[in-house]
Amino acid sequence: MSEVIRKGYSEFVRIPIGPIHPALHEPYYFFFELEGEEIKNVWIESGGVHRGMEALALNRNYLQIIPIAERICGICSNSHPLAYTMAVEDAAGIEVPERAQYIRVIAQELERIHSHILWAGLGAHAIGLDTAFCYLWCLREDVLDIWELLFGGRVTHAVNWIGGTKKDIKEEDIPKILKMLKNLRKALPEVVDAFLYDPTIVRRLRAGTLTKKDALRLSALGPTARGSGVKKDVRWGYGPLAYGDLRDDYGYKPIIHQDGDVYAKTYVRLMEIEQSIDIMEKALDDLPSGPYRAIEGKTPKVIATLKKVKGAEGIGRHEAPRGEVIHYVRMEGGEGPYRWRPRAPSLNNNFTLPAMLVGCQVADIPIVVASIDPCFSCTDRMTFIDENHRKFVLSYDELIKISREKTWGDA
Amino acid sequence: MMVSIVEALVGLFVFPGFLFLFLFGLLFQGMNRKLIARLQGRYGPPIIQPFYDFFKLLGKENIVPKNANAFWFNVAPIIAVASVVTLMLYIPVGYLGPLSPVLPSGFGDLIVILYLFALPAIALIIGASASASPYAAIGAQRELSMLISYEFPLAIAIFALAWRAGTFDMGELFATQPWTLGGPLNAIGFLLILLTALSVIPGKVAVGAFNIPEAKEEIAGGPLVEYSGRNLALFELAHYMKMFVISAFIVALFLGAPISPLIGMSGFSAIVVDVIWFLFKVFIVIFFTVTLVAAVTARLKITQAVTFYWFVVDALAIVGLILIAADYFFFTGVM
Numbered sequence: 028m029s030e031v032i033r034k035g036y037s038e039f040v041r042i043p044i045g046p047i048h049p050a051l052h053e054p055y056y057f058f059f060e061l062e063g064e065e066i067k068n069v070w071i072e073s074g075g076v077h078r079g080m081e082a083l084a085l086n087r088n089y090l091q092i093i094p095i096a097e098r099i100c101g102i103c104s105n106s107h108p109l110a111y112t113m114a115v116e117d118a119a120g121i122e123v124p125e126r127a128q129y130i131r132v133i134a135q136e137l138e139r140i141h142s143h144i145l146w147a148g149l150g151a152h153a154i155g156l157d158t159a160f161c162y163l164w165c166l167r168e169d170v171l172d173i174w175e176l177l178f179g180g181r182v183t184h185a186v187n188w189i190g191g192t193k194k195d196i197k198e199e200d201i202p203k204i205l206k207m208l209k210n211l212r213k214a215l216p217e218v219v220d221a222f223l224y225d226p227t228i229v230r231r232l233r234a235g236t237l238t239k240k241d242a243l244r245l246s247a248l249g250p251t252a253r254g255s256g257v258k259k260d261v262r263w264g265y266g267p268l269a270y271g272d273l274r275d276d277y278g279y280k281p282i283i284h285q286d287g288d289v290y291a292k293t294y295v296r297l298m299e300i301e302q303s304i305d306i307m308e309k310a311l312d313d314l315p316s317g318p319y320r321a322i323e324g325k326t327p328k329v330i331a332t333l334k335k336v337k338g339a340e341g342i343g344r345h346e347a348p349r350g351e352v353i354h355y356v357r358m359e360g361g362e363g364p365y366r367w368r369p370r371a372p373s374l375n376n377n378f379t380l381p382a383m384l385v386g387c388q389v390a391d392i393p394i395v396v397a398s399i400d401p402c403f404s405c406t407d408r409m410t411f412i413d414e415n416h417r418k419f420v421l422s423y424d425e426l427i428k429i430s431r432e433k434t435w436g437d438a
Numbered sequence: 439m440m441v442s443i444v445e446a447l448v449g450l451f452v453f454p455g456f457l458f459l460f461l462f463g464l465l466f467q468g469m470n471r472k473l474i475a476r477l478q479g480r481y482g483p484p485i486i487q488p489f490y491d492f493f494k495l496l497g498k499e500n501i502v503p504k505n506a507n508a509f510w511f512n513v514a515p516i517i518a519v520a521s522v523v524t525l526m527l528y529i530p531v532g533y534l535g536p537l538s539p540v541l542p543s544g545f546g547d548l549i550v551i552l553y554l555f556a557l558p559a560i561a562l563i564i565g566a567s568a569s570a571s572p573y574a575a576i577g578a579q580r581e582l583s584m585l586i587s588y589e590f591p592l593a594i595a596i597f598a599l600a601w602r603a604g605t606f607d608m609g610e611l612f613a614t615q616p617w618t619l620g621g622p623l624n625a626i627g628f629l630l631i632l633l634t635a636l637s638v639i640p641g642k643v644a645v646g647a648f649n650i651p652e653a654k655e656e657i658a659g660g661p662l663v664e665y666s667g668r669n670l671a672l673f674e675l676a677h678y679m680k681m682f683v684i685s686a687f688i689v690a691l692f693l694g695a696p697i698s699p700l701i702g703m704s705g706f707s708a709i710v711v712d713v714i715w716f717l718f719k720v721f722i723v724i725f726f727t728v729t730l731v732a733a734v735t736a737r738l739k740i741t742q743a744v745t746f747y748w749f750v751v752d753a754l755a756i757v758g759l760i761l762i763a764a765d766y767f768f769f770t771g772v773m
Contacts (some may be wrong), residue, residue: 035590038574040572042570042572042573042574042576046656049654049655049658050655052655063579064576064739064740064741151736152655154653154655154656154734154736154737155646155649155653155736155737156736158477158733158735159476161478161479161480162478162479163598165479225736227647227735227736227738228736230738230739231736231739232736260442338718388739388740388741389576389656389657390650390653390656390737390739390740392656392657393655393737413461
């Protein structure tokens, strides 16, 4: 956003929200023009939390990047490493064993359950209903306990490994997972009841409509798109991992809602929790036996295998709880990738916010911003500063040119 | 009835004035917070946490924003506390007797009380407008909208009672039980009026669905966004005292019956028992109108809240008023 807009004349009241504000959990800058309580114009500005993830990765080998990818997002901490390993496997042509694919699906759905419960809690907090927040985060604790039991970490899970998973799921742990899922399934109707039928909550959720046209134009992803009636889900459309089997055998399909407002997005997320429980149960049922890693041996063996790959590109696509994650990897020999480029779903979703916020009231800002489940720090990949340390903005064409240069040299 | 200087000073600063209000306002807020926490499945802070907060804030730096109007910015919290303490002097704390009527002529006027009740909110609006912050400006707008929405049902409730009891004197109203003024229709009418008065409390105290002016997730505390240190401590104190006073006011008007005649006590011990009984009733009222509302409702938008008060609560009050009038004109007859 330029200084002209910020300092120029306007007939409306102007308020900034962010970079630090109770409605936002991460730094982001919104600039509103208001008439009374109604929002007339919105500008958004990102770039507050550039952490240099890609630069960090340049000095590390293929396996050391997995923990970095895990820390791109604290909540999608399985989706990013998964998409990264999928990209490396795609480039190196590694076939992942079936058991590992099922374990990845289980981990991924576990993450979706935990993320959507967390979102529902934050949504409740955004409309001032802290009781629901407390109860939902209490439910989430059980899911985190299962993470700890299966993979050792509550928040950063370390599930993925190139060519498979880091750990296997033990037979004796399966009943504990099933028990947790059963308890969750029992507790869920109460949550659904509160969010979809409680009069005060529903009144607050009917705000921030994203039309189907806008969702397609701004290429919204994940529940944000599905809440506007766009059938977009990598799991069922593209069918990575074992999702292809599950889709064909059990006929799962994306959950969509036509309304496009916060209520619709809430509906999609809550129904997806239920679907994820189903998928996890089926996947645990069908869990095939066999190896869980394509490359036998420890780190040096894996690195040695990957070192041989030269001049290959790979793409890892995966449906994170917030939408599609894409990782791009280019391998040119050496212990680490020549180029690694993650793209978080919030990059697309953040730019649907102006379309949703115009016409809302000030009171709607927290819940509408929360409705896309934004992950602002995941999206920040670069910040441009000139010699006076002032930020500046690049145009689309300049950006394309610079990215091409960075990826292919002086092309 | 004349009051000596000592009596007036004790009344103003000790009982039922500042010290009493300070202790029970903060104590009830502590209990309120603890109960909300238990309802939410948390442990919650210790019951005396508001005291810690208050004294800690007193010792903190008092920042006045550069563009603020420093005079009104600093005066507003004092007006808020002073108006709430003054209000308490009009409210009989469970009995009528020594130290209770501190004003020269009985308890004074219900209309004065009604106006005094608007003062803390107006002090907040003044302070917010003086603090030169866009968030505070939005908060002040919302506080004003809330004020015009809940004052009308409260006025209907109070005037229904005053009309039926035939007096504006707080002491006489305390001694009268509105339920006993007529037949069953009258009792039902006053039940509706009581409901109206109770539903005004969450709006006045700004909790739960009506925590709109302060809305920390939306406008970061609204009117209080620029306040810190001593000024913030005073505003918080005024807020908790207001919670106590508005509940005590409703209890004194509608549920004022003392317990000592029932158990046959008299003298000083009767007063002590009556005060405790009164505090217990205030606590129950706070529990249902503040704690529960804060725990189970989501914050409404300002337009929704105004609609609620103007159409739902007002309708309730007017139906109650019609029932009372019907009872008076058709059954009880002109006294």
